[in-house]
Amino acid sequence: MSVPAAPPSDPADFIREWTVVAPPPLCPELKLHLAGPVTPLWEATETTLAETGLPPPYWAFAWPGGQALARYLLDNPGEARGKTVLDFAAGSGISGIAAARCGARRVVASDLERFALAAIELNAALNGVAIETCAEDFTAGGVEAFELILAGDVCYERAMAERVWPWLKSRAGAGARVLLADPGRNYLPKAGLREIARFTVPTTLELEDRVERETFVYRIAP
Ligand SMILES: C[S@@+](CC[C@H](N)C(=O)[O-])C[C@H]1O[C@@H](n2cnc3c(N)ncnc32)[C@H](O)[C@@H]1O
Secondary structure, X not given: OOOOOOOOOOXXXXXXXXXXXXXXXXXXXXXXXXXXXHXXXXXXXXXXXXXXXXXXXXXXXXXXXXXXXXHHHHHOHHXXXXXXXXXXXXXXXXXXXXXXXXXXXXXXXXXXXXXXXXXXXXXXXXXXXOOEEEOOOHHHOOXXXXXXXXXXXXXXXXXXXXXXXXXXXXXXXXXXXXXXXXXXXXXXXXXXXXXXXEEEEEOOOOOXXXXXXXXXXXXXXX
């Protein structure tokens, strides 16, 4: 594959061209459009968007947090069955897809990146589930009520963690069940978390500094 000379008109075409369909290691029953070799995909993303210095295409990876949340839900389908679910900062949509597989009544996946929204739609179709996508930044004051909120790997940058944490706490305080999964990122708050599961998640050295990460699923205390 060579880096495209002109931007493709449709992010879905780009995703189909630059990813491979594969199961995330912790959830072999699911399929996702995932990065093959990361560097060419990254370069192609920057060329396509005519921007350099972009972060890696987060939507092309199943992050440890997202994998742990998905595994936890698939093993405990009653957590999502019949509920309205928000997969916040969904990336590939892995956690929301697992919730839909468990029989959630409605699943919304939010992400700020338009390629992520396209990837979520493709990934939902691959897994035969219906998911609504949403580009809204809920931390800016979204008031829509969800019974279950999933947040996988959202504490990897200080600014993001400082923005996301008060919002997740406020949702828990408003009555939502809020599950956050994290592999020990620096900006994870130290208080207000109740561990409900942990998994050893295989990772790639292209993203992490080790080949597996112990990843915790927490409930955020109201
Ligand atoms: C490390 S990825 C995690 C993706 C997924 N939850 C997982 O665990 O595989 C973080 C994602 O958060 C998205 N993001 C960052 N801030 C956001 C916000 N305020 N609202 C929605 N998505 C956001 C990014 O675009 C990125 O796709």
